[in-house]
Amino acid sequence: MEQLVQKPLVAQSSNLKEPSPRASRRENHGLRDFHWRQRFREGAIHVFLAVNGYLAIVLIGLIFLFLFKEGFHALQTIKPMQWIGNKTLDFDGREVFSFVWQPLSNTPKYSLLPLLSGSFLVALPATFFSTLIGIGCGVYLAELASQRTREILKPIVELLAGIPTVVIGFLALSVLATLVQNFFHTHFRLNAFVGALGVSLVIIPVIASMTEDALRAVPNELREASYGLGATRWETLSKVILPAGVSGISASILLGMGRALGETMIVLMATGNAALFTGNIFSSVRTMTATIASELGSSAQGSEIYYALFFVGSVLFTITFFINLISEVVVERMRRRLRL
Amino acid sequence: MNTAAAIQSDPCKIEVKSLQYFYGKEQALFDVSMSIPDKQVTAIIGPSGCGKSTLIKAINRIGEISSDIRIKGDVLIDDASVYGKSVNLVELRRRVGMVFQKPNPFPKSILENVLFGPKLHGVSDRGRLEEIAENSLKKAALWNEVKDKLSKSAMELSGGQQQRLCIARALAVDPEVLLMDEPCSALDPIGTAKIEETIESLQSQYCIVIVTHNMQQAARVSRSTAFFMKGKIIEYDETEKIFTTPAEKLTEDYITGRFG
Ligand SMILES: Nc1ncnc2c1ncn2[C@@H]1O[C@H](COP(=O)(O)OP(=O)(O)OP(=O)(O)O)[C@@H](O)[C@H]1O
Ligand SMILES: [Mg+2]
Numbered sequence: 001m002e003q004l005v006q007k008p009l010v011a012q013s014s015n016l017k018e019p020s021p022r023a024s025r026r027e028n029h030g031l032r033d034f035h036w037r038q039r040f041r042e043g044a045i046h047v048f049l050a051v052n053g054y055l056a057i058v059l060i061g062l063i064f065l066f067l068f069k070e071g072f073h074a075l076q077t078i079k080p081m082q083w084i085g086n087k088t089l090d091f092d093g094r095e096v097f098s099f100v101w102q103p104l105s106n107t108p109k110y111s112l113l114p115l116l117s118g119s120f121l122v123a124l125p126a127t128f129f130s131t132l133i134g135i136g137c138g139v140y141l142a143e144l145a146s147q148r149t150r151e152i153l154k155p156i157v158e159l160l161a162g163i164p165t166v167v168i169g170f171l172a173l174s175v176l177a178t179l180v181q182n183f184f185h186t187h188f189r190l191n192a193f194v195g196a197l198g199v200s201l202v203i204i205p206v207i208a209s210m211t212e213d214a215l216r217a218v219p220n221e222l223r224e225a226s227y228g229l230g231a232t233r234w235e236t237l238s239k240v241i242l243p244a245g246v247s248g249i250s251a252s253i254l255l256g257m258g259r260a261l262g263e264t265m266i267v268l269m270a271t272g273n274a275a276l277f278t279g280n281i282f283s284s285v286r287t288m289t290a291t292i293a294s295e296l297g298s299s300a301q302g303s304e305i306y307y308a309l310f311f312v313g314s315v316l317f318t319i320t321f322f323i324n325l326i327s328e329v330v331v332e333r334m335r336r337r338l339r340l
Numbered sequence: 341m342n343t344a345a346a347i348q349s350d351p352c353k354i355e356v357k358s359l360q361y362f363y364g365k366e367q368a369l370f371d372v373s374m375s376i377p378d379k380q381v382t383a384i385i386g387p388s389g390c391g392k393s394t395l396i397k398a399i400n401r402i403g404e405i406s407s408d409i410r411i412k413g414d415v416l417i418d419d420a421s422v423y424g425k426s427v428n429l430v431e432l433r434r435r436v437g438m439v440f441q442k443p444n445p446f447p448k449s450i451l452e453n454v455l456f457g458p459k460l461h462g463v464s465d466r467g468r469l470e471e472i473a474e475n476s477l478k479k480a481a482l483w484n485e486v487k488d489k490l491s492k493s494a495m496e497l498s499g500g501q502q503q504r505l506c507i508a509r510a511l512a513v514d515p516e517v518l519l520m521d522e523p524c525s526a527l528d529p530i531g532t533a534k535i536e537e538t539i540e541s542l543q544s545q546y547c548i549v550i551v552t553h554n555m556q557q558a559a560r561v562s563r564s565t566a567f568f569m570k571g572k573i574i575e576y577d578e579t580e581k582i583f584t585t586p587a588e589k590l591t592e593d594y595i596t597g598r599f600g
Binding site for chain 2: 219221222223225226230232235239240243
């Protein structure tokens with residue numbers, strides 16, 4: 001095939017001083033053929049990857065749309081005030097303003113406050129514990145551990161992130177709850193604190209590995225500069241490396257908090273699931289996620305409670321969306337600051 | 341190896357004694373001996389990978405922070421071994437400042453960069469700190485360009501300014517020796533000229549060792565020059581002699597660009 005194309009080509013070009021347009025087209029033929037095939041292949045790969053990339057955006061957009069569309073239905077029948085609290089009669093027949101989530105009572109009550117307080121009463125302490133341990137772990141892995149130790153420790157930390165949450169929930173419910181009760185003599189065996197401990201187990205690896213990444217991204221030149229000026233290991237860590245990695249670390253904390261707010265199975269199993277509006281960390285609580293998970297399946301599609309649960313979902317989505325957005329911005333700022 | 345009597349007669353600051361340097365199993369320096377005089381500039385030249393950086397990193401022991409290394413032989417500063425058991429690394433590195441190949445300012449303000457060292461070493465008086473900052477920046481020929489924006493981030497400076505900031509930062513801890521590893525490799529001719537001026541103005545006060553790939557630069561700034569190849573010192577003599585009448589064929593081939 002190639003020879004067929006090339007043979008007349010040689011003969012022709014030796015006859016003509018300037019190749020005719022036709023000849024030059026011929027001359028390019030093999031090359032152009034290859035060119036087109038390559039163009040096509042690369043184009044196809046490009047399209048395939050682009051579709052995958054945009055698919056993520058489209059999916060998020062669809063979820064967003066669906067969630068908010070359904071959530072907005074709830075706004076048509078449930079008044080803004082009702083999301084906060086309801087007037088109810090207490091035992092003496094006096095009218096009081098109460099904050100309860102009881103969508104199934106005769107007069108359904110949709111106060112979001114117990115769910116919000118429940119979510120944050122779990123997520124904030126969980127973020128706090130995992131920040132302490134996760135950052136410690138990340139700093140150790142990135143800066144202090146020897147090569148050997150790191151090679152052993154890191155997979156173990158990552159393994160922790162891979163444990164099914166139902167297993168952690170089970171552990172929290174059976175072991176942690178007992179320990180906490182024995183130690184703090186709590187009134188409720190299952191409470192926000194137990195839930196927070198359980199959730200921490202999932203968040204610690206997130207924060208640890210992101211902290212490690214952030215510190216490893218700090219250029220080695222900065223370490224050399226610091227040691228070169230006579231800094232000790234601790235001075236280098238505290239005055240150069242941690243400040244340089246601080247945005248990445250903060251981002252990991254925010255991301256961890258987003259995960260904590262969205263965590264469902266562990267809180268469903270370990271927090272006692274009583275929708276109480278409280279600030280007491282040793283009280284049973286119920287988070288937004290647990291509420292949706294436990295009630296949506298048993299509510300009729302299109303009912304008021306069905307839409308109300310979607311509204312709860314929209315609120316949760318909005319909160320975690322903004323937390324993640326902030327953490328993205330923070331990481332971007334770090335990149336620019338370090339010129340990575 | 342050839343060492344002129346002139347170099348040996350100058351007061352010696354750093355004495356490298358039969359130094360062998362190993363990265364793990366790989367040997368990077370073979371039996372290197374040279375005495376580096378005080379209060380002048382000594383250049384180190386040689387093809388890439390010949391061990392120039394290794395040698396100067398051996399002097400302030402910065403090589404060992406990121407690699408697993410082993411040495412034989414010794415390095416003496418003012419007749420005291422830097423590899424002795426009781427050596428205080430903090431003190432050693434305060435006395436031996438280093439400027440790296442790539443400008444590496446901290447992502448902090450210009451002032452914080454300069455004062456990083458002095459603060460580490462316990463200077464806390466504000467007046468004194470301001471004085472140190474101004475003096476160091478002046479010595480590094482950067483003061484006029486940055487005096488109105490000391491609190492700006494060092495990352496906003498140009499490459500050449502960053503490198504002079506790194507010089508100022510090294511000078512701020514009042515070192516006796518200044519090691520410079522290709523300080524101009526990332527700079528344009530103007531930045532290079534500025535750094536060379538800076539080096540010239542500093543040479544009467546410090547023992548300066550500069551690694552460079554630039555023959556003209558070595559010829560311009562240094563009093564003596566050492567030529568290295570494959571981890572060995574080939575020739576070490578007064579710069580003028582090295583560049584006009586080298587004793588070794590290898591040196592001549594290298595400086596005339598016959599290999600490199
Ligand atoms: N951290 C390290 N670990 C292992 N080997 C190293 C390390 N640093 C340098 N080497 C090796 O030691 C030898 C000398 O390297 P060195 O960096 O001192 O060369 P150089 O003369 O500074 O070169 P260049 O001009 O390219 O900077 C090289 O063979 C290099 O591969
Ligand atoms: Mg080098």
